[in-house]
Amino acid sequence: MSSWKDNLRTIDPYVPGEQPQLSDMIKLNTNENPYPPSPKARDVLTNFELDTLRLYPDPDSSLLVNAIAKRYEVGADQVFVGVGSDDVLAIAFMTFFNSKKPILFPDITYSFYDVWATLFNIPFERPALDDDFNLVAADYYKENGGVVIANPNAPTGIVQNESFLRDVIEHNRDVVVIIDEAYVDFCGESALYLTKEYDNVLIVQTFSKSRSMAGMRIGYAMGNPELIKAMNDVRFSYNSYPMTRLSVALGVAAIEDEDYFQATKNQIIETREWTKRELKALGFTFGDSKTNFIFAKHSTVDAEVIFDKLREKHIFVRHFSSERIRNYLRISIGTMAEMEKFIDELKKIV
Numbered sequence: 001m002s003s004w005k006d007n008l009r010t011i012d013p014y015v016p017g018e019q020p021q022l023s024d025m026i027k028l029n030t031n032e033n034p035y036p037p038s039p040k041a042r043d044v045l046t047n048f049e050l051d052t053l054r055l056y057p058d059p060d061s062s063l064l065v066n067a068i069a070k071r072y073e074v075g076a077d078q079v080f081v082g083v084g085s086d087d088v089l090a091i092a093f094m095t096f097f098n099s100k101k102p103i104l105f106p107d108i109t110y111s112f113y114d115v116w117a118t119l120f121n122i123p124f125e126r127p128a129l130d131d132d133f134n135l136v137a138a139d140y141y142k143e144n145g146g147v148v149i150a151n152p153n154a155p156t157g158i159v160q161n162e163s164f165l166r167d168v169i170e171h172n173r174d175v176v177v178i179i180d181e182a183y184v185d186f187c188g189e190s191a192l193y194l195t196k197e198y199d200n201v202l203i204v205q206t207f208s209k210s211r212s213m214a215g216m217r218i219g220y221a222m223g224n225p226e227l228i229k230a231m232n233d234v235r236f237s238y239n240s241y242p243m244t245r246l247s248v249a250l251g252v253a254a255i256e257d258e259d260y261f262q263a264t265k266n267q268i269i270e271t272r273e274w275t276k277r278e279l280k281a282l283g284f285t286f287g288d289s290k291t292n293f294i295f296a297k298h299s300t301v302d303a304e305v306i307f308d309k310l311r312e313k314h315i316f317v318r319h320f321s322s323e324r325i326r327n328y329l330r331i332s333i334g335t336m337a338e339m340e341k342f343i344d345e346l347k348k349i350v
Contacts, residue, residue, distance in 0.1 A: 011119055015111075018030075018316060025315070027315070029318040032095055038261070056241050076221060076223065080222075082211065082221075083217045083218075089180065091231050093117065094120055096175075101123070103144060103147065104146070107128045110321075129156070135164065147176075149179050149180065152290050154183065157284055159187050159290045162191070166194070169200070172200070179202070181203055183210075184205065205222075209292055217324050275333060275339050282343075285298075285299065295329075296328060302326055310349070313345050
């Protein structure tokens with residue numbers, strides 16, 4: 001007799017970073033922003049009309065869409081919003097990757113990509129990064145069902161330049177190329193300008209990193225109106241009210257506060273560069289990270305040993321178990337005070 005368990009969908013899920021609840025911890029394991037959200041968002045929260053929560057939100061999230069469109073000087077019909085960039089990317093996978101050809105993304109990158117591909121029955125291949133953790137453009141010349149590039153990449157922090165992106169796009173004009181820019185604000189210019197030249201390019205960004213709103217879950221995509229309409233058609237068939245009234249209101253306030261955004265972003269970059277110098281002096285090696293984290297290994301001490309000893313001191317960094325990167329630690333950038341304490345503890349270990 002058949003069991004109901006025979007019909008379960010089984011999958012190896014994405015494993016998020018640990019979320020400890022300790023009052024004295026230094027949390028450098030999930031790439032969160034160490035600074036609070038914009039004071040303008042705080043003002044919105046203080047004055048938010050609670051009674052409005054009894055009503056459904058605007059299904060189009062128009063206020064937020066318009067604010068994002070204004071910030072990036074694109075049309076409102078070129079912006080899609082969702083519950084964090086994970087939601088946006090999942091909708092994009094469902095919308096654009098429906099051929100029987102494999103989609104392509106690197107062997108070392110955001111580990112949710114292969115989970116979504118498996119969940120949605122999308123075939124995929126993962127070309128290997130080179131020894132310096134760079135993507136190899138020629139690996140993306142072959143026939144495929146779509147391309148996904150995190151730029152800067154995670155967890156490596158490495159940025160691929162404009163000529164690389166153009167090369168890959170030019171070799172993939174008949175499929176959608178997604179450029180996942182979760183960390184782009186820490187490295188310089190977005191590839192958004194490429195959407196004006198290529199109608200098959202989708203840029204995905206998030207409020208979770210540079211805008212200090214990981215807890216609100218706000219993500220967005222930008223591309224030509226046909227791409228955005230297709231994503232909205234799928235989204236309305238899946239969840240017609242994804243963005244809450246509160247998330248829209250706070251998101252608008254955050255994206256309109258350009259001065260605060262620039263100030264906190266620049267502080268993180270300065271702290272990152274200071275941390276790089278300190279890590280090098282302690283015998284760590286790493287690529288030139290352009291994110292709010294550093295992906296590093298020590299010349300003599302095993303990463304797991306460092307991870308465990310830091311954890312004993314309630315300092316949390318990220319350690320990955322996959323073979324090729326098992327000796328690396330991903331270290332998020334905290335406040336200067338947090339990074340000074342982190343470096344002090346490292347000195348006792350290495």
